[in-house]
Amino acid sequence: MIEPYVTLNIKNSVGYIEFFHPNRNSMPSAILLQLKTTIEEAGNNEAIHVIVLKSGGDRTFCAGASFNEVMAVNDAEQGKAFFSGFANVINAMRTCPKLIIGRVQGKTVGGGVGLAAATDYCLATKYASIRLSELSIGIGPFVIEPAVSRKIGLTAMSQMTIDAETFFSAEWAKNKGLYADVFETVEALDEAVKELAEKLSGYNPVALKQMKSVFWEGTQHWDTLLSERAKISGALVLSKFTKNTLKRFR
Template sequence: MNVPYVTLNIKNSVGYIEFFHPNRNSMPSDILIKLKDTIEEAGNNKSINVIVLQSGGDRTFCAGASFNEVMAVSNAEEGKTFFSGFANVINAMRTCPKLIIGRVQGKTVGGGVGLAAATDYCLATKYASIRLSELSIGIGPFVIEPAVTRKIGLAAMSQMTIDAETFFSSEWAKEKGLYADVFETVELLDGAVKELAEKLSAYNPEALKQMKTVFWEGTQHWDVLLTERAEISGALVLSKFTKKTLKRFR
């Protein structure tokens, strides 16, 4: 299993969207584009009532943005375009008319934390610790900040951002509201995700749609906001400080 992919499988009115990349499920631009398109496709599919977002493999849920692409950014426009990848996925999740359940089986970093925060209900294993490492390389979690702050609050978001080299435990994430529940094993997680998704899929689809709208009330400006945040990150990645720091990871 070394080929990146994004797939959509439908079972019992549940659309299972799965992404994978052999480098710890990091997200290059092409995978982010496919993920955005697949979320929109599932949102428009009348045979799907509920969506589950998950990643392949049994270890890392998502290592965030592709480090190789970050290092390759050579001008501000490239930077803005690159960092808009996660912005576009988060906005697709936000505007999707279907509830999205997150299934987080392992560690998640940076943009991956943003994906978990942008789900409507997220379940995880005890191995699913989280980290926002962006400040440590000279940028910041600007694009995902609105989604993360909305879910766990500004204080917890600030703590994670400042303690940029610390992995916060899954229990900490549950306490702060990112995860609704944490399970001992992947098998228990999968059972809980399936049970919840299929239960919700039997509810009134119109009620679910209207409830989703209520959940995301007040975020209509995110189309503009997240693009502006992508521009900030795109400029910072070109700074001498960041370029020098990134070279250490070559």
């Protein structure tokens, strides 16, 4: 079995950040911390003008939180610390001075939808359906809500949250604004990502940086907001309902 990893590779001034976990690219704390650190590293690397965020494997972009780690949470502080992992990654993406292009090759759930929403421009395949399953397991998409609502609007975010057991199609996600475009194959997706990233990498880096700050105006309070949201999720995950529900997914 391939071990979990986060890598950064630079090609033609594009920094390709790839994360992987053998359990459908789920995100335990160690991977979240590594991802946050790698995004910050890429943001500070002058050899990188544009960042591409992608995951390994063919079928799933990201399955969200690691259920095994969530089940192991024993108190509210532990819970807050775990969900702060997603908060920290989203804030790293938000404050990164480089534009981040998302490459979503397959299904994405929960926190994975938050990662896609926190990119500055996201491309996907027709297989990249999305789901926010948190309410069905007794918590809620509290940490990622600001990023998702900012991208697709509160109405669509509410629909996904309430209809928690449904996968919404990649075309639906495109129509709502999460994806800029949807491709028939992974090969077509990769070609489009490469072409866009390399084109952007030739633009004025100062202009790109200033444009990024404009895109994220009004989100400076997210450091505090997402931490508060992590506290809510961290407390809810201790409920008997959530513990019993997660046992079924083990």
